[in-house]
Amino acid sequence: MDHTGHTTVAEWTPGDADSVEAAVAAFRQELELGAIAMVTTGPGQAEHVRELPVDADLVILRRPIAGG
Amino acid sequence: MADQARAQPLPEIAAVSWRPLVDAERLRRRGELWTLTTVAHVLPFVFAGGMLVALQPIALPVALACIAHAWVIPELYAARGANVVRRRRRAEPARAPETLALGLLGDLVGHAARNAYIATGLVPEPGRLGTWLVGPAGALLVRRGRLGRGRVDCWCVRVREADLPDADRVSHLLLALRADEQGFATVANLAFSGAVWRVRRRLDKPQRAALDAARSAERARPPVGPPVE
Numbered sequence: 001m002d003h004t005g006h007t008t009v010a011e012w013t014p015g016d017a018d019s020v021e022a023a024v025a026a027f028r029q030e031l032e033l034g035a036i037a038m039v040t041t042g043p044g045q046a047e048h049v050r051e052l053p054v055d056a057d058l059v060i061l062r063r064p065i066a067g068g
Numbered sequence: 069m070a071d072q073a074r075a076q077p078l079p080e081i082a083a084v085s086w087r088p089l090v091d092a093e094r095l096r097r098r099g100e101l102w103t104l105t106t107v108a109h110v111l112p113f114v115f116a117g118g119m120l121v122a123l124q125p126i127a128l129p130v131a132l133a134c135i136a137h138a139w140v141i142p143e144l145y146a147a148r149g150a151n152v153v154r155r156r157r158r159a160e161p162a163r164a165p166e167t168l169a170l171g172l173l174g175d176l177v178g179h180a181a182r183n184a185y186i187a188t189g190l191v192p193e194p195g196r197l198g199t200w201l202v203g204p205a206g207a208l209l210v211r212r213g214r215l216g217r218g219r220v221d222c223w224c225v226r227v228r229e230a231d232l233p234d235a236d237r238v239s240h241l242l243l244a245l246r247a248d249e250q251g252f253a254t255v256a257n258l259a260f261s262g263a264v265w266r267v268r269r270r271l272d273k274p275q276r277a278a279l280d281a282a283r284s285a286e287r288a289r290p291p292v293g294p295p296v297e
Binding site: 001002003004005006036038040044045046047048060062063064065066067068 | 076078079080083084152164165166167168169171172176193194205206223224225226227228229230231232233235236239240241243244246247252255256257
């Protein structure tokens with residue numbers, strides 16, 4: 001999620017090693033830049049992940065929150 | 069529903085490590101402390117006003133000024149609480165990013181909640197601590213107070229990122245809330261805690277409806293036990 005609404009950082013297919021490798025690299029780069037990766041785990045539930053869950057349909061990168 | 073056990077604490081908690089983790093009991097105690105503080109601010113002015121009139125009736129204008137102070141202080145607190153979800157007026161909203169962000173928000177919360185956001189600027193999200201109303205720069209937590217009365221906690225919390233669409237800001241907060249509700253309430257700053265009606269009158273009409281719906285939802289659901297650690 002960014003100023004454009006959202007941007008697709010990477011797309012991958014679990015069976016495609018090259019796409020997974022590229023996605024993992026992009027994922028780690030975003031984490032190093034301070035993003036927090038989230039996956040939806042059910043209705044109204046989410047959890048953050050530190051490694052790219054290759055079998056997930058969607059991984060959302062969010063920015064840290066803070067008290068105002 | 070943000071009612072899962074704390075499988076993973078919110079990473080942002082590390083930035084506020086001195087804060088104790090918020091749970092239902094701590095929330096209740098903070099709410100009571102908030103009420104006591106307000107009473108402690110108000111009572112001296114009421115007492116002084118009464119004493120002034122009793123001792124010297126000609127001091128009525130000063131007594132009235134004291135009473136006005138006693139009335140204004142809780143109002144200012146409630147206004148500060150309502151401000152966390154007050155809608156900003158943007159000079160020129162960027163439509164394409166906002167539309168895109170709304171789409172993602174709709175995927176997260178469903179069409180009904182997305183439409184509620186469009187109408188009110190708030191996304192309703194049931195949680196274990198109560199029913200949340202999440203806005204771009206803050207959230208309201210509607211819960212049962214003492215004697216089952218409605219109580220609202222106003223939280224100032226945001227993503228410190230410039231130029232994000234408002235719907236994206238809500239999505240950021242919503243994801244954090246869903247991942248760790250207690251952590252979310254720990255990271256956020258409590259701006260106000262008090263009776264629902266005190267904040268309600270400070271909100272615009274659509275937001276009042278959202279607050280009413282959240283209060284009804286809280287009344288309807290059975291009390292939940294303490295969170296599983």
